[in-house]
Amino acid sequence: MIPDLIDAPVAAQPSWNGRVNNDRTSIQAPRDRDAQLMLRVRDGDPGSFALLLERHRAPVLHFLYRMVQNEAVAEELTQEVFLRVFKSRGNYEATAKFTTWIFRIATHLALNWIRDGRSEKSQTSLDEETANGASRQVPDRHRTVEQELVHQAKLREVREAIDGLPAKQRAAVMMHKYREMEYAQIAGAIGCSESAVRSLLFRAYEALRARLAHMA
Amino acid sequence: MGCPLGLDESGELAVGYTARSLDPRAQAAFEHHLKSCGACGEVVAAQRAVWEALDEWRFVVHGPVSALAGRISRIGRPGSLAASVCRPIKSRIVGTKLRLS
Numbered sequence: 001m002i003p004d005l006i007d008a009p010v011a012a013q014p015s016w017n018g019r020v021n022n023d024r025t026s027i028q029a030p031r032d033r034d035a036q037l038m039l040r041v042r043d044g045d046p047g048s049f050a051l052l053l054e055r056h057r058a059p060v061l062h063f064l065y066r067m068v069q070n071e072a073v074a075e076e077l078t079q080e081v082f083l084r085v086f087k088s089r090g091n092y093e094a095t096a097k098f099t100t101w102i103f104r105i106a107t108h109l110a111l112n113w114i115r116d117g118r119s120e121k122s123q124t125s126l127d128e129e130t131a132n133g134a135s136r137q138v139p140d141r142h143r144t145v146e147q148e149l150v151h152q153a154k155l156r157e158v159r160e161a162i163d164g165l166p167a168k169q170r171a172a173v174m175m176h177k178y179r180e181m182e183y184a185q186i187a188g189a190i191g192c193s194e195s196a197v198r199s200l201l202f203r204a205y206e207a208l209r210a211r212l213a214h215m216a
Numbered sequence: 217m218g219c220p221l222g223l224d225e226s227g228e229l230a231v232g233y234t235a236r237s238l239d240p241r242a243q244a245a246f247e248h249h250l251k252s253c254g255a256c257g258e259v260v261a262a263q264r265a266v267w268e269a270l271d272e273w274r275f276v277v278h279g280p281v282s283a284l285a286g287r288i289s290r291i292g293r294p295g296s297l298a299a300s301v302c303r304p305i306k307s308r309i310v311g312t313k314l315r316l317s
Contacts, residue, residue, distance in 0.1 A: 066273070151272065158269050177270050180237075198228065205231055208269075209262040216265035 034098035042089045049089075053082055056099070059179065060106050066174050067110040069163060077109045096188065103181070103189035107171050114167045154215060161211040169204035172197055219253050230256070234263045 034055070040048035060081055065074035084105050143151060162170055171190055175181040181189070187197045232238040233246050250257050 154269065155272050158273050161269075162273075173270075177235075177267075180235075201231065202228075205263060205266060208266045209259075212269045213262035213265045215269045216261060 035094035038085075038089070038092050038098060039094060041086070042092045049086060052085070052098075056102055057082070060102060062178065063103065063174055064106055064110055066162065066178065067107075067167075067170060068113055069159060073113065077106070077113065080109055081105045097185065099181075100185050100188040103175060103179075103185075104191065107189050108191075110171065111167050157215070158212065161208055164211070165204050165207060168192075169200045169207075172200040173204045173208070176201055219249070219256060230259045230263045233260060234267050 034052065037048040037052050041052065057078060061074055061078045064077045064081075065071060068074055068077065081102055085102060162173070165173065168190060172186055175186045175189060183194045183197045183201075187194045190197065190200075192200075229238075229246060233243060236243065238246065246256075250260060
């Protein structure tokens with residue numbers, strides 16, 4: 001079973017490695033809403049699935065895009081995530097946080113895709129314009145051409161540094177950095193222990209510091 | 217207070233401090249410690265560079281979800297679900313702004 005963060009005890013004393021966890025209400029509300037929506041999906045309400053899709057599609061797509069670094073593949077895998085959610089609706093029980101569940105599916109799909117070596121065949125160049133405009137880097141109108149070139153060079157370096165991480169480390173960093181997920185939730189999504197998540201993040205950030213510290 | 221870096225085997229301290237995810241008292245205590253510890257300062261500076269570099273990677277997503285609706289329809293669901301799912305979605309990453317100043 002995926003650990004439930006909501007019921008985890010909150011540390012009474014601060015510690016060097018304590019993380020802020022004092023706003024239980026703000027965490028609980030989305031969990032309840034998602035769970036309720038999913039229970040309605042289970043009971044045959046199509047509108048609730050559309051709402052879940054609207055709430056979670058973009059975060060899942062962003063995560064998968066950063067994992068596989070290919071728009072078309074990320075879109076395809078995102079569809080697969082929600083298709084699996086939909087197919088599993090009959091067996092759904094609100095025993096775990098919904099976000100953890102869908103990120104567990106997304107991580108599983110991404111790791112399988114990377115493991116199968118398909119990333120080497122379909123890497124999208126940063127310079128390549130997309131045909132369908134599914135996703136693009138955010139343009140900054142305040143940048144000069146020269147600043148934009150510098151930005152693109154930095155971005156390429158970041159992407160290469162991320163791409164150089166082992167897949168599980170990459171997944172842990174993406175969830176920690178961009179989704180601000182707690183260690184227990186990341187552990188639930190990756191399917192490992194919290195101590196393993198700590199180790200993954202330690203090694204990942206150590207590697208990233210070695211590659212990106214000069215960008216300060 | 218002694219330097220905590222040697223005890224911080226998992227590296228959570230520098231990462232948590234940079235992400236501002238430490239317990240507030242631990243955040244303040246480490247910030248105070250940084251004023252007198254060059255070793256910790258170097259690690260934090262490097263981690264901050266990583267954090268800021270990762271912040272560069274933002275993008276927008278515009279995309280129809282009609283393909284998903286089609287796949288759901290193929291597994292035998294009512295058209296109303298496909299219609300619900302087909303609503304266009306437009307989103308933008310905004311949640312990774314730099315939180316250190």
